[in-house]
Amino acid sequence: MAEDTRTEIPVRPVLLAALRQDQKQNLDYELEELENLALANRLEPVETFIQALDRPNPATYFGKGKVEELRLAVQTYEADLIVTNDELSPSQIHNLEEATQATVVDRTGLILDIFAQRAQTKVAKLQVQLARLEYQLPRLRTSMSVSLDQQTGAGGGGFTSRGAGETKLEQSRRRLTSEMVSIKKELEALQKDASTQGKKRQESAIPTVALVGYTNAGKSTLMNQLLTRFGQGAGSDSSKQVFEKDMLFATLNTTIRQLTLSDKSRFLLSDTVGFVSKLPHHLVAAFESTLQEAANADLLLQVVDVSDEHYQSMMKTTENTLARLGIKDKAMITVYNKADKADLSFPLVDGEAAITISARDRQSQDELLGLVKKALFTDRKEVTLKVPFADSAVVAHLLDDHELLSQDFDETGTTVKLALSPDEINRYQKYIH
Ligand SMILES: Nc1nc2c(ncn2[C@@H]2O[C@H](COP(=O)(O)OP(=O)(O)OP(=O)(O)O)[C@@H](O)[C@H]2O)c(=O)[nH]1
Numbered sequence: 468m469a470e471d472t473r474t475e476i477p478v479r480p481v482l483l484a485a486l487r488q489d490q491k492q493n494l495d496y497e498l499e500e501l502e503n504l505a506l507a508n509r510l511e512p513v514e515t516f517i518q519a520l521d522r523p524n525p526a527t528y529f530g531k532g533k534v535e536e537l538r539l540a541v542q543t544y545e546a547d548l549i550v551t552n553d554e555l556s557p558s559q560i561h562n563l564e565e566a567t568q569a570t571v572v573d574r575t576g577l578i579l580d581i582f583a584q585r586a587q588t589k590v591a592k593l594q595v596q597l598a599r600l601e602y603q604l605p606r607l608r609t610s611m612s613v614s615l616d617q618q619t620g621a622g623g624g625g626f627t628s629r630g631a632g633e634t635k636l637e638q639s640r641r642r643l644t645s646e647m648v649s650i651k652k653e654l655e656a657l658q659k660d661a662s663t664q665g666k667k668r669q670e671s672a673i674p675t676v677a678l679v680g681y682t683n684a685g686k687s688t689l690m691n692q693l694l695t696r697f698g699q700g701a702g703s704d705s706s707k708q709v710f711e712k713d714m715l716f717a718t719l720n721t722t723i724r725q726l727t728l729s730d731k732s733r734f735l736l737s738d739t740v741g742f743v744s745k746l747p748h749h750l751v752a753a754f755e756s757t758l759q760e761a762a763n764a765d766l767l768l769q770v771v772d773v774s775d776e777h778y779q780s781m782m783k784t785t786e787n788t789l790a791r792l793g794i795k796d797k798a799m800i801t802v803y804n805k806a807d808k809a810d811l812s813f814p815l816v817d818g819e820a821a822i823t824i825s826a827r828d829r830q831s832q833d834e835l836l837g838l839v840k841k842a843l844f845t846d847r848k849e850v851t852l853k854v855p856f857a858d859s860a861v862v863a864h865l866l867d868d869h870e871l872l873s874q875d876f877d878e879t880g881t882t883v884k885l886a887l888s889p890d891e892i893n894r895y896q897k898y899i900h
């Protein structure tokens with residue numbers, strides 16, 4: 468398989484090609500996304516070809532006329548790469564490559580390449596490699612079939628070590644499969660540690676909030692802003708910040724941090740990989756454990772870049788991706804971000820589950836946190852507890868993460884007013900007045 472040679476070349480002209488199969492399809496959005504994916508791979512789209520066809524041509528995906536146009540454009544632009552909007556079958560890729568004399572890559576291939584470049588942590592690297600191998604496995608035929616035909620034509624290669632009837636293709640398949648098995652093992656071992664941490668967190672009963680949404684929406688920016696103000700060692704330690712940048716898939720690994728608000732209420736906030744439409748299913752599968760943070764969260768914050776004209780399609784993409792991950796019926800606040808860029812007024816709260824903000828605006832952050840608190844701690848009730856001095860440790864413990872609403876003493880003990888959850892009310896029943 469060709470390694471990442473493509474990514475080392477700074478800018479390379481490419482042709483984009485798409486089929487319009489359905490009038491309802493938002494092809495504009497899909498093509499803008501494809502263009503961004505290409506740019507993120509340092510490819511420069513020079514022309515886009517669209518063909519309206521009810522169903523793809525079984526042999527070459529595009530119809531004859533469009534294939535000819537592509538062939539000519541390959542020569543005109545001296546482009547040797549065609550990026551297709553959808554996944555083609557291995558034989559379609561092969562035939563189209565033959566007809567146009569260019570390499571054909573699809574959207575999935577682009578996404579996998581970007582992920583491969585961005586992966587930093589060991590887990591992310593292994594996850595991406597696994598997804599790439601799974602993607603390559605059924606496509607081996609494309610590059611192998613040529614040499615395979617030549618081989619049989621020449622009466623076989625003559626490798627005596629080769630098993631009876633085992634072709635080069637089968638050997639490659641076997642190599643990929645065994646590599647996949649060993650990556651899976653390594654990942655399982657690494658993730659065992661992570662899941663014990665997850666369990667610990669669940670036991671600690673601190674509610675969790677997960678940032679989700681389309682790539683580049685501003686999830687990491689929001690996380691950093693909140694960390695600076697409410698993270699552990701807030702304002703001092705910039706090394707705890709997560710990576711934010713104006714590019715696709717800046718974040719691949721999941722980061723979880725605890726926030727402690729001024730009223731002492733606490734929750735864990737997680738930032739994770741962003742979504743894109745048609746996120747390759749291999750990638751979703753490979754990142755499933757990373758994305759579990761969202762599945763386990765008590766509350767989702769869907770961050771939306773409201774300054775992008777396609778923001779509604781992006782929201783749909785996020786919803787579809789969550790559904791694919793089996794995440795549904797979860798409490799969610801929609802955070803329309805980048806209002807400054809969109810020239811909308813902010814902060815603007817719309818009910819209990821929607822807010823328009825600008826991530827770096829303090830007032831926006833406060834309003835958003837107000838909604839988060841309402842969603843997380845809505846079932847808390849104000850109660851008065853009378854705790855004898857002998858049990859004063861209980862009060863100290865409660866004051867760790869509860870705001871003291873009022874306090875009084877007499878000769879028998881302390882009387883405190885706090886807002887407690889139904890669970891806590893149960894637990895501390897004997898002190899409740
Ligand atoms: N104008 C403006 N830009 C913002 C705002 N929030 C984030 N950005 C910018 O948007 C870009 C992407 O921000 P990130 O926080 O990295 O986005 P993300 O959602 O974490 O992206 P992925 O990790 O790729 O999923 C950065 O250049 C940010 O500076 C905002 O409220 N207003």
Ligand SMILES: [Mg+2]
Pocket residue numbers: 686687688710711717718738739
């Ligand atoms: Mg990010």
